[in-house]
Amino acid sequence: MTQLPLRAQLASALGRTAATLSRATGRGDGSVIGGRVGLALEPDLLRKLAQDRKLALVSATNGKTTTTRLITSALQELGDVATNAFGANMPAGHVSALSSAKHAPYGVLEVDEKYLPEVIDTTGAGVIVMMNLSRDQMDRAGEIWLLAQKWRRALAGRPAHVIANADDPLVAWGASTAASVTWVSVGQPWKEDSWCCPECGGPLDRKGMDYTPPGTAAPAAVSGPVPGTASGAVSGALVSRSAENDWACRECTFRRPEPTWSLDDDAVIDPRGQRWVLDIQLPGRANRSNAVIALATAETFGLPVQRALPRLREVTSVAGRYTTVQRDGRHARLLLAKNPAGWLEAFDVLDRSLPVILSVNAQGPDGRDTSWLWDVDYRVLRGRPVYVTGERKLDLALRLDVAGVPFQLTGSFAEALAAQPPGKVDVIANYTAFQQIRSEFGRAV
Numbered sequence: 001m002t003q004l005p006l007r008a009q010l011a012s013a014l015g016r017t018a019a020t021l022s023r024a025t026g027r028g029d030g031s032v033i034g035g036r037v038g039l040a041l042e043p044d045l046l047r048k049l050a051q052d053r054k055l056a057l058v059s060a061t062n063g064k065t066t067t068t069r070l071i072t073s074a075l076q077e078l079g080d081v082a083t084n085a086f087g088a089n090m091p092a093g094h095v096s097a098l099s100s101a102k103h104a105p106y107g108v109l110e111v112d113e114k115y116l117p118e119v120i121d122t123t124g125a126g127v128i129v130m131m132n133l134s135r136d137q138m139d140r141a142g143e144i145w146l147l148a149q150k151w152r153r154a155l156a157g158r159p160a161h162v163i164a165n166a167d168d169p170l171v172a173w174g175a176s177t178a179a180s181v182t183w184v185s186v187g188q189p190w191k192e193d194s195w196c197c198p199e200c201g202g203p204l205d206r207k208g209m210d211y212t213p214p215g216t217a218a219p220a221a222v223s224g225p226v227p228g229t230a231s232g233a234v235s236g237a238l239v240s241r242s243a244e245n246d247w248a249c250r251e252c253t254f255r256r257p258e259p260t261w262s263l264d265d266d267a268v269i270d271p272r273g274q275r276w277v278l279d280i281q282l283p284g285r286a287n288r289s290n291a292v293i294a295l296a297t298a299e300t301f302g303l304p305v306q307r308a309l310p311r312l313r314e315v316t317s318v319a320g321r322y323t324t325v326q327r328d329g330r331h332a333r334l335l336l337a338k339n340p341a342g343w344l345e346a347f348d349v350l351d352r353s354l355p356v357i358l359s360v361n362a363q364g365p366d367g368r369d370t371s372w373l374w375d376v377d378y379r380v381l382r383g384r385p386v387y388v389t390g391e392r393k394l395d396l397a398l399r400l401d402v403a404g405v406p407f408q409l410t411g412s413f414a415e416a417l418a419a420q421p422p423g424k425v426d427v428i429a430n431y432t433a434f435q436q437i438r439s440e441f442g443r444a445v
């Protein structure tokens with residue numbers, strides 16, 4: 001990196017001091033307060049810290065923290081990487097991340113979907129990763145179509161290269177103004193926010209449903225003309241698996257771009273048609289999708305699959321997700337689910353032989369409105385012991401009751417855990433419920 005101007009150096013140093021103080025006084029990891037102090041002293045600090053680095057920005061409704069971690073792990077094969085590992089994904093967090101790794105030639109930044117246009121503009125990042133867009137906590141998200149439209153405007157006329165999930169119509173639309181795109185096919189388990197063409201509002205024809213929760217009936221295929229598989233695909237496997245995720249508008253020319261990378265069950269197929277088994281430690285289909293995105297991104301930085309994949313295997317948990325906490329012989333594995341798409345991902349990871357504890361809060365970061373619980377199909381939980389806790393346990397209890405899922409209400413997570421026989425149990429919690437469990441049971445691992 002070139003030398004920062006004196007004012008920016010000072011702002012950066014004071015920001016780090018504030019972060020250190022914040023940690024020392026037990027007020028969290030300090031990445032937000034440190035960044036805020038730096039930005040207050042030098043409003044142009046993020047731009048200056050981003051200069052002369054090879055930066056990737058990672059945005060999505062779900063999976064951005066994990067994918068940021070996977071890409072970071074891969075790029076460490078090439079050199080030092082600055083990253084916002086604690087999920088502080090707005091500009092103050094970015095300032096803090098870049099400031100604390102001043103000489104790292106690479107940067108991988110998780111970016112809140114709403115801040116992505118601003119951060120693209122400020123940092124001039126060369127690589128932008130766009131994964132999925134779906135409804136989030138209802139009082140925060142606003143209209144995701146408007147968000148995709150802002151992404152389009154932010155990308156237009158820039159030299160940036162985008163890595164995007166071609167299977168998510170809204171993401172494909174949001175990314176399609178970019179100068180160049182690597183299209184990746186990793187499926188779209190949650191389709192409820194994209195039945196309409198983002199370009200014209202017409203109906204989208206979809207080839208099929210690539211994900212059916214265990215224990216539920218497969219929805220009928222969408223009728224109407226079905227898009228054909230494109231010619232020129234590089235292998236038979238890519239055509240067969242990727243084709244299941246194909247989509248096209250019935251009324252205009254907008255259709256799925258042709259992907260060059262594809263998730264194929266437990267493997268990735270690269271642009272040369274070579275199949276690599278994704279023997280990563282992180283569980284579930286969503287994480288295999290994240291790994292494919294990470295490998296495509298790594299290759300954009302010049303890192304081939306054979307060097308990137310071993311780095312992905314080293315990641316075992318991300319900000320507490322998938323870690324196990326224990327007490328009195330009970331081993332509870334923690335899964336985070338913040339929105340309907342996140343619950344689908346968590347259901348996919350659950351061990352069907354184990355009981356499950358569900359904990360839901362509705363504090364600020366969770367969204368105060370829990371009506372999104374009604375968008376989740378909980379019938380998959382039938383047939384196993386289900387324990388319900390959290391500040392909004394009654395909201396979830398009503399939802400489960402209507403879905404015909406037997407459950408037991410408990411006063412706290414500790415009580416729910418104590419009600420288990422010694423052994424393993426799975427836990428799904430939304431954001432602040434998850435953090436409460438981590439702070440009470442230790443943040444280790």
Ligand SMILES: [Zn+2]
Pocket residue numbers: 197198199200201202249250251252253254
């Ligand atoms: Zn259309």
